[in-house]
Amino acid sequence: MASLNDVARLAGVSKSTVSRVINQEYGVKPATIEKVNRAIEQCGYVVNQIAKDLKSNKTNLIGVIVPRVSSNAMSASVDGLSHVFDKKGKHVLLANTRQDDQRICYYLDLFNQKRVEGILLFASTLNPDLVHAIKRSSAPVVVIGQDGSPYNIPSVIHDDYRVGFCAGEQLINAGCRQMGFLGVQAEDIAVDQQRYQGFESALTTLTQTVPLFHYQGQFSIQSGYVAMTAMLEQYPDLDGVFCATDRIAIGAIQALQAQGITPGHAVKLMGVGDDELAQVVSPSLSTFNYAFDAAGESGAKMLLELLETGQSHVSKLVMGFNYISRATCP
Template identity: 35%
Template sequence: MKTIADIAVAAGVSKSTVSRVLNHRPGVNPQARARIQAIIDESHFTANMAAKNLKARHSDMVGVIVPLMTSKSVASFIHGMSAELESQHIQMLLMNTGMSTEKASDYVKILNSKGVDGMIVLVAGYDQQLIETLGGSQSPVVVVGQDLSMHQIPSVFYDDYRCGYMAGQQLLEQGCKRLLFLGISPMDVALGRQRRRGFEDALSMAGVQCHYVSDCVLFAESGMEKTRQVLAQGYIPDGIFGVTDRIAAGAAKAMTQAGIIPGQQVAIIGVGDDELCELLTPPLASVHYDHSEVGRQAAQVLFEAITGRTTERYAHIHQGHFHWRASCQLSES
């Protein structure tokens, strides 16, 4: 048998049903699937994938755009995405923006020109140009890490306001009176704005002091250097919230070098629950985020869009939970 039509006639089914079996897609009766597969195997049929994809106008390929290849959280996102996409026999084409929103916009256009079935875009920051590019994409798009649902762009993201609020509550419960917030640029709405806003709201009724830093970058060295600068200005915090574990880890090192002991004289909290948390002394308390699960759901949402099973739900929100460790305590007042 040379064609899908030949197999369809032999099996007594439509060509589209044969195509579903060849592409390992759902929607075929198990008995019919077994009958079709037996005919395919007996006839040694091999589909011409390039011609098939051109005719069907799908590539079994999705683009995945990430802001930073060296990030542990990005690696976890990709792990979850790839496992889900592989289960649907879909391949990934990975592209790295280096934290550039301009590159993200360019890559969306490039992926559209390559005819990918869809895209998953991990967004560290965004501007109007990127929003318009994502909204105008010819292929379905799912955003991860930021909430662009108000622009009718499906988004899978964390409740970062709640994350900041939780961290503030935990430090206040330890009796902290002089707090330090270590954040990143507000260009990143999730980490830079929402986590700070939640933290500020937790503190607003408590009457405690807080020094806010909003220009860290996503490395431990940045958290260490910014904390050193704050200490040099004469502000000695007894509670620190870093919007990532690495920033918090850098702050912990700076405090230790200054003779201020984390877990005794200063309580410190990060976000992400990175494996490094257990390697620090004392271990770092953190808001736990399941990055792999978020990546898996993003792939599911995209697959639904590709197969035409979209809904009016654009926001897919994940909650974190607080993982207490010894850095989040004060033994001296």
């Protein structure tokens, strides 16, 4: 493997000059820079990035922690944030907790050991232990998906309460009167609690009723199928269902069809997220489009602002959404 001395000898310059070119320091003539870079290429010299980072006190590394990598929301969000960081010369290290909250704290510590400059955390909960772990992080942390502003943690969130209210409003306008909610784990304040609270508020305000049920399951098609099957048996007059995610809704569609019920007719149904499967499932799924890529971009920009100025001009950014009417709730 070629060394710094090999490059210096081939370029006909000192070792310190080669080092200055590699570290992009001032005071080196353009002709010398060209000569050194040509020698680096000819030698096949590979820069010791660790040593370079130690000297500059910058790693250009950003840690990103996600609860799962299999969802459309996560892939779109990571695509959005990667675009922002790429333009700034930052490199993303991705950690998947597989929805294990204990691993969030583990990865926060690990990323700090790796000397990342900042961390983006896609959170499904914000319990006291996690808040404490974020607070003790040497690298600044921006949370996406849960509201950390009460703890002075910069956050990018979706308007989950208002989405729940709009879902209830749409189902009511479609003629539904016996409605329920298929959610996720209670610890997920945004996806389960806030979406349900908005949904419940719509029913209470507009029809003076309450939802028939608040079923708490998992982020999966299978969970939606199991939940819908159970709720149909318990509430045979059910005519409207709001699902916390599109994948839960797709499972619910399959359960309705297994019972000989056509979604969108006897039972109206909608999800959240505008997953790519929402368009191809039959019948197509009415849903709310969250600009997940824009959320990732916004989180990345907020973190970059923290790195550059030491503070963010906003503590909480609330993303918008659009309702997409399809066959399950025309």
